[in-house]
Amino acid sequence: IFTKKGQMLIRKSLKEWVAIESDSIQPLPHFRQEIFKMMDIAADKLRHLGAAVDSIDMGHQELPDGQNLPIPPILLAELGNDPKKPTVCFYGHLDVQPAKKEDGWHTDPFTLVEVDGKLYGRGATDNKGPVLAWINAVGAFQALNQDIPVNIKFIIEGMEEAGSVSLDELVKREKDRFFSNVDYIVISDNLWISKKKPALIYGTRGNIYFTVEVKCRDQDFHSGTFGGILNEPMADLVSLLGSLVDSSGHILIPGIYDNVAPLSEEEKKMYETIDLNLEEYQNNSQVERFLFDTKEEILMHLWRYPSLSIHGIEGAFHEPGAKTVIPAQVIGKFSIRLVPYMNISVVETQVKKYLEDIFSQRNSSNKLKVNMTLGVHPWIANIHDIQYIAARRAIKTVFGVDPDMIRDGSTIPIAKTFQDIIQKSVMMLPLGAVDDGEHSQNEKINRYNYIEGSKLFAAFFLEFNAFLHHHPSILLY
Numbered sequence: 001i002f003t004k005k006g007q008m009l010i011r012k013s014l015k016e017w018v019a020i021e022s023d024s025i026q027p028l029p030h031f032r033q034e035i036f037k038m039m040d041i042a043a044d045k046l047r048h049l050g051a052a053v054d055s056i057d058m059g060h061q062e063l064p065d066g067q068n069l070p071i072p073p074i075l076l077a078e079l080g081n082d083p084k085k086p087t088v089c090f091y092g093h094l095d096v097q098p099a100k101k102e103d104g105w106h107t108d109p110f111t112l113v114e115v116d117g118k119l120y121g122r123g124a125t126d127n128k129g130p131v132l133a134w135i136n137a138v139g140a141f142q143a144l145n146q147d148i149p150v151n152i153k154f155i156i157e158g159m160e161e162a163g164s165v166s167l168d169e170l171v172k173r174e175k176d177r178f179f180s181n182v183d184y185i186v187i188s189d190n191l192w193i194s195k196k197k198p199a200l201i202y203g204t205r206g207n208i209y210f211t212v213e214v215k216c217r218d219q220d221f222h223s224g225t226f227g228g229i230l231n232e233p234m235a236d237l238v239s240l241l242g243s244l245v246d247s248s249g250h251i252l253i254p255g256i257y258d259n260v261a262p263l264s265e266e267e268k269k270m271y272e273t274i275d276l277n278l279e280e281y282q283n284n285s286q287v288e289r290f291l292f293d294t295k296e297e298i299l300m301h302l303w304r305y306p307s308l309s310i311h312g313i314e315g316a317f318h319e320p321g322a323k324t325v326i327p328a329q330v331i332g333k334f335s336i337r338l339v340p341y342m343n344i345s346v347v348e349t350q351v352k353k354y355l356e357d358i359f360s361q362r363n364s365s366n367k368l369k370v371n372m373t374l375g376v377h378p379w380i381a382n383i384h385d386i387q388y389i390a391a392r393r394a395i396k397t398v399f400g401v402d403p404d405m406i407r408d409g410s411t412i413p414i415a416k417t418f419q420d421i422i423q424k425s426v427m428m429l430p431l432g433a434v435d436d437g438e439h440s441q442n443e444k445i446n447r448y449n450y451i452e453g454s455k456l457f458a459a460f461f462l463e464f465n466a467f468l469h470h471h472p473s474i475l476l477y
């Protein structure tokens with residue numbers, strides 16, 4: 001499978017998968033159909049590998065606007081059930097972020113194109129490439145007619161980008177069935193912190209998402225005929241959003257930092273050892289100046305401190321031109337990245353109370369509604385788990401270096417659920433490079449990362465040979 005011809009075939013598979021516009025963000029029937037098609041093709045591919053595949057019907061979803069949309073199925077697949085072997089379950093998702101050529105893509109986002117060793121296309125790195133890499137690794141053993149030292153399971157969803165709708169319920173429901181014999185869960189849905197050096201991830205931040213609705217009435221106003229005699233919803237909202245975070249990035253909500261884990265000397269030292277060239281990082285990001293100017297502070301503010309981001313305003317006039325409208329109803333959206341040991345319901349209460357206080361100081365006649373629409377816990381792993389040791393060794397075998405041990409500032413909602421419900425080790429083993437541009441224009445995966453990543457997964461399976469023939473602690477030496 002890693003011969004020239006084999007490599008061509010696995011690139012062809014990625015091309016076929018990228019061609020499907022499995023956008024889960026835009027709640028339209030057409031895109032849902034595309035995700036259904038994607039899940040079908042993946043189920044076929046897994047069956048072709050010899051896996052037993054269950055495509056679980058997830059029913060329908062009622063959206064805030066009253067629309068009813070079908071939720072794509074979640075695939076549960078199983079390959080091998082030798083009780084003497086450990087069982088590794090791979091989680092991945094096949095939905096993607098929206099993409100349009102006009103957004104600034106150099107090539108059509110849904111046609112995988114190779115330029116200078118880079119495979120461009122929406123979903124190439126997030127997350128279609130890594131899911132295929134895992135399949136390629138299994139395929140490599142089959143092509144060689146070689147026994148895989150682990151039982152393999154897959155859980156593949158199609159709603160991750162939309163907050164993993166109903167995945168939690170399925171995991172809870174399958175705890176004593178599909179997951180009963182799972183020993184390790186591997187997720188490959190993040191990136192290295194470098195363009196070249198592989199990494200292992202042992203923590204991600206959580207996220208808590210809010211909508212802030214300020215409403216006067218249903219219909220918009222003309223600012224010539226009503227301007228000057230109203231509390232304008234937009235003015236209320238902008239002032240509410242403007243009171244959340246100061247210009248140094250400090251969140252202004254009282255009490256929000258209370259439960260953040262204190263920084264120990266030992267932890268502080270750890271950030272010094274991370275191999276990150278700040279100047280290069282800054283240049284690659286095309287940002288004039290970050291809020292902090294040392295590598296350690298940057299990493300800590302991405303990984304171990306909360307952050308608040310303002311995302312948008314529904315109902316705002318945002319098109320070009322000079323419309324003299326007063327929007328009658330606007331919904332602001334912001335979210336807070338959570339870190340250990342912040343508590344979702346405590347933060348929810350703090351946020352609501354703060355916004356209500358600020359709003360009441362304005363003495364506005366409008367109506368305020370603050371809603372929490374998503375709450376995801378932060379996740380942190382034990383890097384001494386056997387599978388972390390196995391992955392480190394596999395990385396050394398394939399890439400010839402020890403990985404960066406890093407955290408990720410973004411969120412993989414299901415990681416903490418797996419940890420809490422299944423109560424087994426969860427590991428994040430990323431394949432993509434820092435400049436892959438996930439969620440951005442011109443997303444890509446390097447051909448090198450895709451191929452070597454497939455090998456990495458195969459090498460990872462091989463490390464478990466020690467389980468069959470030795471005491472697991474042999475892996476420590």
Ligand SMILES: Cn1cncc1C[C@H](NC(=O)CCN)C(=O)O
Pocket residue numbers: 160161162163189190191207209374376410411412413
């Ligand atoms: C949908 N959503 C809302 N809150 C958090 C998320 C997940 C999303 N996940 C990723 O981007 C994966 C990165 N490898 C994020 O962190 O924004």
Ligand SMILES: [Zn+2]
Pocket residue numbers: 093126127160189
């Ligand atoms: Zn992803």
Ligand SMILES: [Zn+2]
Pocket residue numbers: 097126161438439
């Ligand atoms: Zn994503």
